[in-house]
Amino acid sequence: MGLRLHKTWMIFREGLVVWVVVMVAMLGYSSESKCDFEAIFNFGDSNSDTGGFWAAFPAQSGPFGMTYFKRPSGRASDGRLIIDFFAQALGLPFLSPYLQSIGSDYRHGVNYATLASTVLLPNTSLFVTGISPFSLAIQLNQMKEFKARVDELHHSSGRTGLTKLPSPDVFGKSLYTFYIGQNDFTSNLGAIGIGGVKQYLPQVVSQIAGTIKELYGLGGRAFLVLNLAPVGCYPAFLVELSHGSSDLDEFGCAMSYNNAVVDYNKMLKETLAQTRKALSNASLIYVDTYSVLLQLFRHPKSHGLQYGTKACCGHGGGVYNFDPRLYCGNSKMINGSIVTATVCSDPQNYVSWDGIHATEAANKIVTMAILNGSYFDPPFPLHLLCDLHPVG
Numbered sequence: 001m002g003l004r005l006h007k008t009w010m011i012f013r014e015g016l017v018v019w020v021v022v023m024v025a026m027l028g029y030s031s032e033s034k035c036d037f038e039a040i041f042n043f044g045d046s047n048s049d050t051g052g053f054w055a056a057f058p059a060q061s062g063p064f065g066m067t068y069f070k071r072p073s074g075r076a077s078d079g080r081l082i083i084d085f086f087a088q089a090l091g092l093p094f095l096s097p098y099l100q101s102i103g104s105d106y107r108h109g110v111n112y113a114t115l116a117s118t119v120l121l122p123n124t125s126l127f128v129t130g131i132s133p134f135s136l137a138i139q140l141n142q143m144k145e146f147k148a149r150v151d152e153l154h155h156s157s158g159r160t161g162l163t164k165l166p167s168p169d170v171f172g173k174s175l176y177t178f179y180i181g182q183n184d185f186t187s188n189l190g191a192i193g194i195g196g197v198k199q200y201l202p203q204v205v206s207q208i209a210g211t212i213k214e215l216y217g218l219g220g221r222a223f224l225v226l227n228l229a230p231v232g233c234y235p236a237f238l239v240e241l242s243h244g245s246s247d248l249d250e251f252g253c254a255m256s257y258n259n260a261v262v263d264y265n266k267m268l269k270e271t272l273a274q275t276r277k278a279l280s281n282a283s284l285i286y287v288d289t290y291s292v293l294l295q296l297f298r299h300p301k302s303h304g305l306q307y308g309t310k311a312c313c314g315h316g317g318g319v320y321n322f323d324p325r326l327y328c329g330n331s332k333m334i335n336g337s338i339v340t341a342t343v344c345s346d347p348q349n350y351v352s353w354d355g356i357h358a359t360e361a362a363n364k365i366v367t368m369a370i371l372n373g374s375y376f377d378p379p380f381p382l383h384l385l386c387d388l389h390p391v392g
Contacts, residue, residue, distance in 0.1 A: 033091050033386075033387035033389065034386065034387050035090050035091055035092075035385065035386035035387065036173065036385040036386060037090060037092075037173060037174055037175040037222065037385070037386060038108065038166070038170050038173045038174060039092070039107070039108045039109035039110075039166055039170050039173070039174040039175070040083070040086070040087055040090070040092060040095060040108070040109040040111075040174060040175045040176075040177060041109050041110055041111075041112070041143060041174055041175075041176050041177070041215075041220075042083050042095055042109070042110075042111045042112065042113055042176075042177045042178075042179070043112050043113060043136060043139045043140070043143075043176075043177070043178050043179075043180055043211070044083075044111075044112075044113030044117065044177075044178065044179040044180040045113060045114070045115065045116060045117040045118070045132075045179070045180050045181075045182060045183050046076040046113075046114075046115035046116060046117075046356075046357060047076075047081065047082070047113075047179050047182065047229075047357065047358075048081055048082065048083040048111070048113040048177070048179040048180075049074065049075065049076065049081075049097070049111070049113040049114050049115045049117075050073075050074060050075060050081065050083065050084065050094060050095050050096070050097055050111050050113070051073065051074025051075070051096075051097040051100055051111075052074070052097035052098060052099045052100065052111060052112070052113060052114040052115075052134070053074070053099075053114040053115035053116065053132075053134075054072075054074040054115075055074065055097050055099040055100040055101070056099045056114070056134075060072040060074060061329055062329060063078065063313060063328070063329055063343040064076070064077070064078065064328075064329065065077075065078065065079065066078050066079070066343070066347075067079035067347055067348070067359075067360050068080050068360055074097065074100075076115060076353070076354070076356070076357040077353050077357050077358060077359060077360055077363065078312070078313070078343075078347045078353055078359055078360055079347075079359070079360030079363075080360050080363060080364070081360075081363050082179065082226075082289075082363045082366055082367050082370075083095060083111065083113075083177065083179070084363075085363060085364055085367035085368075085391045086177070086367060086370075086371075087108075087109075088389060088391050089367070089371055089386075089388045089389050089390075089391050090175075090386050090388070090389070091386070091387070091389050092108045092109065093105065093108055095108075095109050095110065095111035096110065096111065097110075097111050097112075097113075097114075098110050098111065098112045098139075098142050098146065099114070104164065105164045106146075106164055106165055106166060107164060107165065107166050108166070109166075109174060110143070110146060112134075112139035112142050112143060113139070113179070113180070114132060114134040114139075115132070116131045116132035116183055117132045117134045117135060117136070117139070117180060117183065118131065118132060118135050118136070118180075118181075118183045118184045118187070119135065119136045119180055119181050119184050119204045119207045119208060120135065120136075120184055120200065120203060120204060120207060121135050121137060131183060131187050132183070136180055136207060136208070136211055137207070137211075140211050140214060140215070143215070143218070144214075144218065147171060147218055150165050150166060150167075150168055151168050153165065154167065154168050155168075171218060171219040171220065172219040172220070172221055174220065174222070175222050175223075175224060176212075176215055176220045176222065176223045176224070177223075177224045177225075177226070178208060178211075178212075178223070178224070178225045178226065179226040179289075180208070181204055181208070181228055181264075181268075182228055182229065182231065184200075184201070184204045185197060185201070185204075185228060185231065185260075185261065185264065186231055186237065189237075189241055189257070190240065190241060190242075194256060194257070194260045197260070198260065198263070201263075201264050201267060202267065204264075205264075205267050205268045205271040206271065208225065208268070208271075209271050209272065209274075209275040212225075212272075212275060212279075212284065213275065213278070213279070216279050216282055220282075221281060221282045221283065222282070222283045222285075223282070223283065223284045223285065224285050224287050224380075225268070225272060225284070225285065225286055225287060226287045226289045227264075227265040227268055227269070227286065227287065227288055227289055227290050228261045228264055228265055228268075228290060229261070229289060229290055229293045230253060230258045230261060230290055230293055230294045230297060231257055231258070231261055232253045232254035232255065232256070232257035232258035232259075232261070233251070233252070233253040233254075233258070233293075233294065233297035233298075233308065233309055234309075234352065234355065234356060235309055235310060235311045235314070235320035235321065235322040235352050235355040236311075236320075236322050236324070236354075236355035236356045237254070237257065238252070238253075238254060238309060238320055238322075239320050239322045239323075239324060239355070240324050241254070241257065243256065243257075251297065251298040251308065251309075252308070252309045252319070253294075253297060253298070253309065258294075261290065262290070265288075265290055268286065269286045269377065272284055272286050273286075283380060285376050285377065285378065285380045286376070286377045287370055287375055287376060287377075288375040288377065289366055289370070289375070291375065292365070292366045292369045292370070292375060293351075293358070293362070293366060296308065296351045296362055296365060296366075297309060297351055300351055303365055304361075304365075305348075305349055305350065305351055305361060305362070305365075306346075306349035306350070307349060307350045307351065307352075308351050308352075309351075309352070310350065310352065311328075311350070311352045311353065311354055311355040312343060312344040312346075312347045312350040312352065312353050312354070312359060313328035313329065313341060313342070313343040313344065313347075313353060313354045314326075314328060314341050314342075314354060314355055315339060315340070315341040315342070320355065321355075322354075322355035323341065326339065326340075326341045327341060327354070328341050328343070328353070328354035328355070329341060329343070347359045347360070347361065348360075348361045349361070350362070364391060367391060368391070371383070371388060
């Protein structure tokens with residue numbers, strides 16, 4: 001009787017296993033989380049640079065990276081950036097910078113962003129201040145070279161050196177992200193004013209659209225373009241750029257600069273809408289980070305923060321805690337004494353890290369808002385395309 005019962009149980013158990021396997025296959029479940037995007041290729045400036053600039057020009061020191069990495073990480077923040085949180089949410093590792101020769105892993109994408117990068121080339125007409133050699137055109141050429149090398153190595157007989165590279169078909173299964181244009185807007189404001197800057201902004205959005213079209217030709221089919229932040233709320237610009245008290249809104253932000261950003265963002269959105277029509281079977285999404293950041297600057301306490309238009313890391317204290325003579329973490333002789341731009345003890349309470357860039361806390365809030373989908377235009381079902389991971 002015991003033997004017969006054991007046999008019956010074995011048959012039942014085997015049948016149960018088969019049934020579970022069949023149901024898992026039918027329902028599309030997997031022990032591993034799914035994501036339609038196998039990689040991210042990012043183009044940008046310091047807002048999404050994960051170490052490219054500092055790989056090219058090694059110099060970064062503390063307190064950068066203190067919150068998450070516990071060391072300088074090549075990021076213009078105390079911790080993670082929006083692109084870092086985005087990669088985590090998609091179940092991908094942090095993006096390695098294209099310019100980083102040691103320790104990079106490009107199987108899940110490449111980050112071409114570098115600090116101070118612009119969309120336009122430095123010698124563009126009306127573009128007075130070229131502040132980085134790595135413009136968007138250079139980043140695009142780096143992408144083309146990367147893809148060509150991947151294709152070449154995979155089709156060569158030796159197939160050597162491929163352990164840290166993606167397969168050639170990854171380019172059509174990737175998310176292409178853009179967070180660039182802020183330096184084109186801000187670097188010349190002091191020299192030629194808002195009116196002068198507005199003259200070349202159509203060239204900026206045209207260059208972004210043209211880059212997207214070229215990436216589409218390389219196989220790209222999903223593009224996210226983040227708009228410009230409300231620079232009129234940034235401590236650095238509130239200190240450095242001229243404005244009268246009547247230009248400040250009730251939250252302490254310069255309305256003229258923010259209004260100019262709104263005009264640029266509208267132009268970008270309209271240009272992307274026109275570009276979208278020319279790209280069949282592609283998703284080209286405008287991401288409204290401006291609205292999220294504006295809310296953080298205006299109502300930091302409503303989002304668990306304390307300080308909006310005041311920098312965490314800086315010198316001078318006061319309303320903005322920013323001194324253009326002394327950048328975050330640096331020391332300098334001022335008025336006969338050596339002073340240091342020190343870091344606050346609670347960056348998790350600030351929107352602004354150093355007067356120009358956001359803290360990890362702010363970047364996380366912005367990312368969560370983006371992943372919610374309400375800031376995509378047109379709507380983009382990212383939560384259906386990928387099992388989104390929590391970002392801690």
